[in-house]
Amino acid sequence: MNNEHYLLAIETSCDETAVAIIKNETELVANVVASQIESHKRFGGVVPEIASRHHIEQITITLEEALHQADLTLDDMEAICVTEGPGLVGALLVGVNAAKGLAFSKQKPLVGVHHIAGHIYASRLDNEFRFPLLSLVVSGGHTELVLMRGHNDFEVIGETRDDAAGEAYDKVARLLKLPYPGGPEIDKLAREGEATIDFPRAWLEEDSFDFSFSGLKSAVINRLHNASQKGETLKPEDVAASFQESVVDVLSTKAKKAAETYGVHQLVVAGGVAANSGLRQALEETFENTDIELLIPPLKYCTDNAAMIAAAGAVAYRQGHRASWDLNAHPGLDLEKYGKRGAVL
Amino acid sequence: MNILAIDTSNYVLGVAVIKNHEVAGEWVTNVKKNHSVRLMPAIDQMMKETETSPEELDLIAVAQGPGSFTGVRIGMATAKSMAYALDIPVTGISSLEVLARQGTFFEGLICPFFDARRGRVYTGLYDGKMNVVMEEENIDMDTWLEKVEAMKQPILFISQDLALFRERIEAKMGDNAVFPTAAHQYARPSYLALAAMKTPASAMHTLSPNYLRLPEAEQKWLNRQEK
Numbered sequence: 281m282n283n284e285h286y287l288l289a290i291e292t293s294c295d296e297t298a299v300a301i302i303k304n305e306t307e308l309v310a311n312v313v314a315s316q317i318e319s320h321k322r323f324g325g326v327v328p329e330i331a332s333r334h335h336i337e338q339i340t341i342t343l344e345e346a347l348h349q350a351d352l353t354l355d356d357m358e359a360i361c362v363t364e365g366p367g368l369v370g371a372l373l374v375g376v377n378a379a380k381g382l383a384f385s386k387q388k389p390l391v392g393v394h395h396i397a398g399h400i401y402a403s404r405l406d407n408e409f410r411f412p413l414l415s416l417v418v419s420g421g422h423t424e425l426v427l428m429r430g431h432n433d434f435e436v437i438g439e440t441r442d443d444a445a446g447e448a449y450d451k452v453a454r455l456l457k458l459p460y461p462g463g464p465e466i467d468k469l470a471r472e473g474e475a476t477i478d479f480p481r482a483w484l485e486e487d488s489f490d491f492s493f494s495g496l497k498s499a500v501i502n503r504l505h506n507a508s509q510k511g512e513t514l515k516p517e518d519v520a521a522s523f524q525e526s527v528v529d530v531l532s533t534k535a536k537k538a539a540e541t542y543g544v545h546q547l548v549v550a551g552g553v554a555a556n557s558g559l560r561q562a563l564e565e566t567f568e569n570t571d572i573e574l575l576i577p578p579l580k581y582c583t584d585n586a587a588m589i590a591a592a593g594a595v596a597y598r599q600g601h602r603a604s605w606d607l608n609a610h611p612g613l614d615l616e617k618y619g620k621r622g623a624v625l
Numbered sequence: 626m627n628i629l630a631i632d633t634s635n636y637v638l639g640v641a642v643i644k645n646h647e648v649a650g651e652w653v654t655n656v657k658k659n660h661s662v663r664l665m666p667a668i669d670q671m672m673k674e675t676e677t678s679p680e681e682l683d684l685i686a687v688a689q690g691p692g693s694f695t696g697v698r699i700g701m702a703t704a705k706s707m708a709y710a711l712d713i714p715v716t717g718i719s720s721l722e723v724l725a726r727q728g729t730f731f732e733g734l735i736c737p738f739f740d741a742r743r744g745r746v747y748t749g750l751y752d753g754k755m756n757v758v759m760e761e762e763n764i765d766m767d768t769w770l771e772k773v774e775a776m777k778q779p780i781l782f783i784s785q786d787l788a789l790f791r792e793r794i795e796a797k798m799g800d801n802a803v804f805p806t807a808a809h810q811y812a813r814p815s816y817l818a819l820a821a822m823k824t825p826a827s828a829m830h831t832l833s834p835n836y837l838r839l840p841e842a843e844q845k846w847l848n849r850q851e852k
């Protein structure tokens with residue numbers, strides 16, 4: 281028997297066409313991301329139809345580049361993994377159908393992967409998981425605390441009741457007239473300012489691990505409005521720093537409290553906002569003198585990529601998750617239900 | 626020469642397998658159901674029924690649009706990835722040409738069209754030998770009818786959306802409007818395969834749908850720039 285098990289993964293859930301190849305579950309041998317960010321800039325956000333059009337133009341080019349990078353062929357792959365949701369339906373469909381085409385042509389198993397499971401499993405490329413662990417998922421569409429008692433065993437113990445943290449970042453960035461995408465711009469600006477404005481923190485009920493960012497967003501709007509009424513000038517750097525401090529404070533405090541409540545060994549930070557330097561720093565300080573190991577993926581694995589889909593897909597594949605030829609895109613795929621698939625089979 | 630033909634560009638879902646230049650199998654539905662769910666099971670079934678393995682294929686033919694943006698991409702993602710995996714050529718054929726071929730034996734001009742909403746159609750004009758007489762475009766149906774009526778010739782109108790436009794066509798064209806039977810209103814994938822045999826292969830990586838329409842956001846953006 282050969283001891284080299286390769287999996288190929290495709291990710292097209294939003295505005296990155298990505299293909300990766302992984303060896304023995306955690307060893308990355310190819311990772312290609314074709315970013316479309318420039319095409320969406322002038323619209324101030326991702327336009328789904330434009331994203332889908334780019335995916336269909338990039339898909340085989342990206343595939344070829346990944347196989348070339350790995351110096352392998354499709355015949356070397358044991359299975360084909362693909363993001364089936366959540367995400368933009370038209371964008372997901374390109375990846376799903378391309379994956380089916382590959383898997384059918386080579387008569388290989390097909391594995392559907394949850395995008396958020398992918399973000400969490402990005403950390404396993406560098407560090408083995410020790411359960412129970414807690415994941416703080418923060419991205420444009422998600423702000424969640426996910427408890428994992430084993431592989432692919434997800435329990436969402438807290439989530440946002442209104443806006444995702446990433447959404448709040450985008451809205452405040454627009455208020456400050458920063459270019460798209462706003463998150464990194466606020467982060468940059470915040471480093472040059474001081475948190476002089478006392479924006480609210482939504483702690484919600486004492487025992488809740490849920491989040492809420494709509495109040496903070498309104499507070500920023502009101503503060504900017506009042507300032508302009510009074511002819512007072514607020515330094516955008518300070519607004520950014522104050523806003524960021526409020527978000528980061530709530531995220532790190534809630535993450536720590538949940539981590540202690542559930543007695544976890546690791547806190548795994550996942551999602552695009554994990555690239556935020558303010559959040560990384562606050563979490564490092566929060567977990568510095570605790571027994572909880574903090575796992576934050578390298579910057580390139582925070583944004584969407586297929587390496588993370590391969591990492592999550594490898595575990596799903598080992599657990600027996602198999603998709604049939606009628607696999608569809610699932611823009612609202614549920615994380616907890618997705619995790620239970622292996623147990624059913 | 627073994628060909629797999631895939632058409633998911635409109636409501637019709639069509640899959641055909643050509644084996645040694647013969648139509649070994651063909652499957653067509655005209656129902657409003659999800660192409661993404663049904664395409665690969667249909668291919669699997671057709672390949673099994675015709676006892677064709679993927680490695681035996683020599684060419685993939687795919688309907689390139691115009692039609693449903695998402696629909697065309699489902700077929701194209703499948704076709705491109707299969708061609709890549711099997712290292713065989715892929716040929717994109719206009720969905721309008723595939724439709725026009727239902728009128729192969731008509732002695733006159735052939736006008737296939739798809740409803741493009743708000744009174745517009747995706748259409749073009751062909752002769753019986755499938756030469757393009759008028760380039761395909763996305764156009765207001767009344768404007769289009771003005772143009773084709775001026776040819777003063779019998780024209781066969783083929784479309785799954787015939788019912789929507791039939792009265793308008795008859796009013797404008799009079800006796801020169803010819804309509805097919807219901808059996809000839811739908812694109813058959815065997816014609817797609819046939820067309821692909823006569824057409825040079827596409828460049829696999831850059832093959833992409835012929836949308837005949839910009840994304841809405843881009844159109845609006847352009848309109849704003851013009852102001």
Ligand SMILES: [Zn+2]
Pocket residue numbers: 395399419551552583584
């Ligand atoms: Zn993501």
